[in-house]
Amino acid sequence: xxxxxxxxxxxxxxxxxxxxxxxxxxxxxxxxxxxxxxxxxxxxxxxxxxxxxxxxxxxxxxxxxxxxxxxxxxxxxxxxxxxxxxxxxxxxxxxxxxxxxxxxxxxxxxxxxxxxxxxxxxxxxxxxxxxxxxxxxxxxxxxxxxxxxxxxxxxxxxxxxxxxxxxxxxxxxxxxxxxxxxxxxxxxxxxxxxxxxxxxxxxxxxxxxxxxxxxxxxxxxxxx
Numbered sequence: 001x002x003x004x005x006x007x008x009x010x011x012x013x014x015x016x017x018x019x020x021x022x023x024x025x026x027x028x029x030x031x032x033x034x035x036x037x038x039x040x041x042x043x044x045x046x047x048x049x050x051x052x053x054x055x056x057x058x059x060x061x062x063x064x065x066x067x068x069x070x071x072x073x074x075x076x077x078x079x080x081x082x083x084x085x086x087x088x089x090x091x092x093x094x095x096x097x098x099x100x101x102x103x104x105x106x107x108x109x110x111x112x113x114x115x116x117x118x119x120x121x122x123x124x125x126x127x128x129x130x131x132x133x134x135x136x137x138x139x140x141x142x143x144x145x146x147x148x149x150x151x152x153x154x155x156x157x158x159x160x161x162x163x164x165x166x167x168x169x170x171x172x173x174x175x176x177x178x179x180x181x182x183x184x185x186x187x188x189x190x191x192x193x194x195x196x197x198x199x200x201x202x203x204x205x206x207x208x209x210x211x212x213x214x215x216x217x218x219x220x221x222x223x224x
Contacts, residue, residue, distance in 0.1 A: 012039035020063075024050040032057060035090075038064025040098065041078045048086035048104065061090050066097035068118030068138045076119065078102075086124075091132065096120075099138075106144065106161070111168070115224065123147075127163035131186065134166055135224055137174040144180045167202060171222045187217050 016037040021030040023046060034056035041064045052061065064078035076099030082088060083105035091111045096102070097118035104124045111132040120136050122128065123143035136142075145161040152158050164178060167186030172178065175193045184190065185202030195209040205215035 010036075013037055015039075016041055025052065029054075029056065034058060035061040035063065036065070038062075038078060038098070040064055040076070041080060044079055044081040045083050046080070047084040048082040048088070050082075050088050050090065052090045053092055056090075056092055060092045060094070062095045064096070064098055064100070066095060066118055068098060097138075113224075126161035126180075127165075129163075129165045131166060131168040131170075133169045133224070135171045135222075137172060137176075137192075139175045140172050141177040142172075143178075146180065169221060187221060189217060189222060 013036055016039060017033060017035070020037045021033050021035055029052065034052055036059045063080070068076070078096065078098065079101040081103045086104040087107045088104055089107070089109040091114065093113045094110055096116045099119035100116050101121045103122070106124045106126040106128070108122070108124045109129040111130055111134070113132055114130050114134045116136045117138050119138045120140045120142070123145060125145040128142060128144055142164065144164045146159045149157045150159045162181035164180065165183045167184060167188070169187045170184050170190070172190045173192040176190050176196065177194070178190070178196045182196050183199040185200060185204060187202055188200060188204045188206065190196060190211065191205065191207030191214070194207050194211040196206060196211040198210070200206050200213060203217040204213050205217055206212070207214045
């Protein structure tokens with residue numbers, strides 16, 4: 001039954017997959033169908049541009065697939081909202097899982113072997129980057145903007161958008177929130193339900209609200 005269910009989902013993804021690849025990619029890349037798109041994907045805005053590795057092979061980038069234990073996987077939809085002027089740079093072997101919501105009007109860079117397990121909300125108005133081998137657990141929120149401007153008495157905005165970056169091998173655990181201006185060093189873990197508002201060096205275990213360093217990953221590594 002699992003095989004038949006998987007086959008059913010892949011057959012149903014064909015129309016969106018064909019459309020998406022030929023809409024965003026040059027013919028020489030699109031014909032290999034490097035990006036596969038679940039039938040449960042909602043296209044809110046199909047603007048901006050996408051770049052992928054030149055050697056990307058079939059189905060190395062998956063949008064809207066996967067199972068999340070806490071989600072209604074049959075109805076949870078990936079939302080794609082790429083605005084005019086927005087840019088997404090994909091590496092190889094990427095999965096953006098079921099129920100994720102992407103709003104991008106800045107530049108989003110995702111390295112190789114990055115996995116968004118599901119139901120993640122990502123808002124990028126300036127710049128968000130993930131290095132290779134990052135794992136983003138379910139129901140995380142990542143945003144580089146406050147959305148609403150705050151001005152001082154002279155009319156100057158005092159809360160501008162600020163870039164977010166993650167090094168290699170960063171594990172963001174479930175229900176965490178990462179806000180603008182944060183930089184997380186490589187080989188780090190952000191504990192579940194953390195609220196991250198400041199930056200941390202490599203080999204850090206981070207947790208709390210507001211998040212602080214609670215332990216070290218030096219001499220350790222997490223396994224996907």
